[in-house]
Structure formats: structure tokens, C-alpha cells
Amino acid sequence: MPEFEFLNYLKTLGLKITNQRKIIIEVLLKNHGRHLSLEQILSEAKKNNPKISLATVFRNINFLEKENLLTKMKLDDNKSYYELCLDFKGSKHTSTHHDHLICESCGIIIEFYNDEIEKLQKKIALDFNFKISRHKMELYGICGNCIKNGELK
Amino acid sequence: MPEFEFLNYLKTLGLKITNQRKIIIEVLLKNHGRHLSLEQILSEAKKNNPKISLATVFRNINFLEKENLLTKMKLDDNKSYYELCLDFKGSKHTSTHHDHLICESCGIIIEFYNDEIEKLQKKIALDFNFKISRHKMELYGICGNCIKNGELK
């Protein structure tokens, strides 16, 4: 969770701690819980260092994803969104799966996990003699806030 | 279901029945139940008319989708797949929602519908005060056939 711990962890993976890398990690930690696109991460990062390029953000995000420190989700808007999936316990981290509610008005992405649904998925897989490796469930609609504010588009 | 009925229906929508259009419809009907990408539809169509262009396939598919005669699904491979969703009853058609099992070995897309899951989704939406307009559920893994054939990659 704290930045130095995160950076230390990256060091153990053989990475150099560059200014750009630090800024990107900062952005991710500051927005923990939110789902950001590459462009959003870039524009946040640019507030600290206007020279950071999209390619650098891409490469860093990509690396974190490979290390399972980030999850990527592709939404129907054709973009990918990234979310830190860390619970640092010493130098360990765990990632947890969740599904998503996606507001088509304000764009907020709400996570949830429902054990009954997971069980039903397993049952369905069994029925079809199918071995599931991962799944995706996205509920698109309008969030409570937008309903309240009359954003019914 | 029969092609002339389909084409007639398109006529009532103000479309001209071109050779290309006929071929594309043929391909879709012949592959009813399967999910095809634009490229797949194009390559099938080219067997009848090698001059058909991707743009034409795109525009026709796009139109059918707008008319709710086709459903489009974007998979994690970054491509869109299209499926006829018709049950012609006279000049009417109905579309039905389903979720998908996607084999990461052979690419087959198996449809299913589970009422319990749909109910749970509604319950979750309620919990979050969220108004769902549509949803997507995709279970990725290996299908029974590929397991049998040892495609465990």
C-alpha cells in the first residue's frame, strides 16, 4: 500500500526506479479503487511531469499487469481500464476477482462479488462439460447517483 | 428463416436487394447459431462473389444490427462477433438474450441462459440502486471437445 513498499517490491523484480515509474505508481495508488484508462493515467501523471509519454505509461502498466499487480478490463467502449489489485502483506500480494456494474451515464465502475453467481457459473460449466479459466460479468446501466440527478439520458 | 422472407423483410425497411446483400444474408442464414467475425463473413461471402469488400460486409452487418436482426458481441480477442437473432413470425422477429461460454482453444462460442443468474443480477442491481439496461457474461475456458482431444494448452 505505501508507495515505498510498492517501489521496493518493483526493485526486487529487477526494475529501476525512474521518475516516470514513481509518478505512475503514485497516480495508481492515489486512485486506488477507481478504474483508469491509459489516457486517464497519462493525464494524471502529466500533472507531475508533463513530459511523460503514453508509451511509457503503457509499458509500465503492461508490466504491472504481467506481475498481477493490476487487472485490466476491456469495456464495450473499446478501451481498457486498469485497477490496482493489491493487498500488500509483507512482500506478498493477493488479487481478488470481482464483477462490475458500469454506469453508462457517468462512467463509474462499481465492483461486486456474488458467491451464488460464481456457484451457478460452475454448475453451468459442469453442465456443458466446460473448464472455466476466467469469466467476465458486466452489468451496464445507470447508477443510483445518476438516477437521483436525473441523468436518465 | 427462409431467405426470401428475410429479404422481403429488408425490402419493407426500404433496402434494395443487391447481389452482395443476398450473399451476406445467405452466409448468415447458413451459419445460423454460429458467431462470425466480419472477416469470417467476408471470406464466406467471397466464395460466391470474390469482389465483395469488407466495407460492404461491415455496412450490411451494421444495418442488421441497428434493426436488431443481429447481435454483436465484443470478445477479449478484440474482435466483434455477430449472430443472427431472429425467430421470424410473419414479419416480426424477436431477439433473445443469452450469455456465453467461450473456448479459448477452438474458439467455439456456446450460448446459455440461466434464469437464476438473471434473477441474482436483478437483486444485485437493486442492492446498488442501479438500473440495468443490459449485461454481458462470458465464461472463458476450454470446451468439452477440446478437453477430450487433449487441447489443454
Add this chain to the structure above:
DNA sequence: TTTCTAATTGAAAATGATTTTCATTTGCAA
């Protein structure tokens, strides 16, 4: 501290799946 070198970066080009443009062709109503 300075040197050295592999890792990292920025800019720009490449990719890949669509999507649009535009000049030409064609279905079909009159």
C-alpha cells in the same frame, strides 16, 4: 565519484479492427 551498460524513455511509426470518404455502379420505381 566517475564510468559503464543494460534498462528505460519519448517520438514517431506500425498495427489491427473497424469506420468513413468519395467516385462509380446498380436496383428499381416511374
Add this chain to the structure above:
DNA sequence: TTGCAAATGAAAATCATTTTCAATTAGAAA
């Protein structure tokens, strides 16, 4: 037949990545 809006093919444009390549830099070694 003719006329013309609809449809088409080829090529260019988009858009979100992803890669290339030459220049820069972190940080280990001297």
C-alpha cells in the same frame, strides 16, 4: 428506358494500443 437514390469498392481515416529506434538514465562496479 431512364433517372436517381441507394449501394458498393478501394482507399484513406480513426482510434486504441503496441512496437521501433535512437537517445537518456539509473544504479552497479570500479
